[in-house]
Amino acid sequence: MKILKLLKEDIETVLKKDPAAKNVFEVILCYPGLHALWFHRIAHWFYKRKEFLIARIISHIVRFLTGIEIHPGAKIGRRFFIDHGMGVVIGETAEIGDDVLIYQGVVLGGVSLSKGKRHPTVGNNVVIGAAAIVLGNIKIGDNSRIGAGSVVLKDVPEGATVVGVPGRVVLGFTQQQFQILEHNKLPDPIAEGFEILIKEINRLEERIKKVESLEGITTQIDEYIEQKKKEIEGMFEDNK
Secondary structure, eight states, X not given: OHHHHHHHHHHHHHHHHOTTOOOHHHHHHHOHHHHHHHHHHHHHHHHHTTOHHHHHHHHHHHHHHHSOEEOTTOXXXXXXXXXXXXXXXXXXXXXXXXXXXXXXXXEEEOOOOOSSOOSOEEOSSOEEOTTOEEESSOEEOTTOEEOTTOEEOSOBOTTOEEETTTTEEEOOOOHHHHXXXXXXXXXXXXXXXXXXXXXXXHHHHHHHHHHHHHHTOOOTTHHHHHHHHHHHHHHHHHTO
C-alpha cells in the first residue's frame, strides 16, 4: 500500500507541475522523467545494500532509454519531477529535497576526485531551469530558483533567485515570480555588462572625434567600426 501511495503521489506531481499532462495514462506511458525516477528508486535500493553492479546496470539501462542519468547513490526526496529530462545528470553524492522541479539539461555535478561528498545538496521546493549547471559540494537553499543556463558554484541562500555565469543572486522579484520561475523576466548580467561597456565606448569615441576634428585627423577604418558597432547594438536591442 505504501508503494502504491508513493506511485500515485508521483503521478499527481506530474499532473500538477506540467500543464501539458492530460491524464494519468499519458503520464504513466509518456513521461521519461517519471520513468527515470521510478527506476532510480529500484537502483538506489540495491545501492544501499552494496549491490553496486546491479544498481549501475539498472541506471545505465534507464539512461539509454530516457536520456536521464541519475547515479544510484543519489538521494532524492518526494514529489520530485524532471520535466522533459533529456541530458539531465545527477551525481552520486547529490541530495535532493522534496517538491523539487528541474528541467532538461540540468547537471548536478562534482568538482573533486575525492570519494566523499562532492555533489550539490538541493533543498525543498527548488526550481532549476533548463541547462543550468550546479557543481560541487554546495547547498541550494529551500524555495530558491536557478535560472536557465546558469552556472552555480557557491551556496545559494533560501528564497533566492540565481542567474548568470557564474551564478549571481538577483533582487527585485515579487513573491509570485519566485513561485514560478519566469525565465523571460530574469535579468542577464552579462548582456547588461556589455551594454554598459558599449555606452562607455560611445562616450570615449565622441571625445576622440572632437580631438581629431580639432587636429584635422581622419582614419579610414571609422566607417567599418561604426558599421560593426551598430550590428552589435542591434543584437542587444533584439533581446529587449
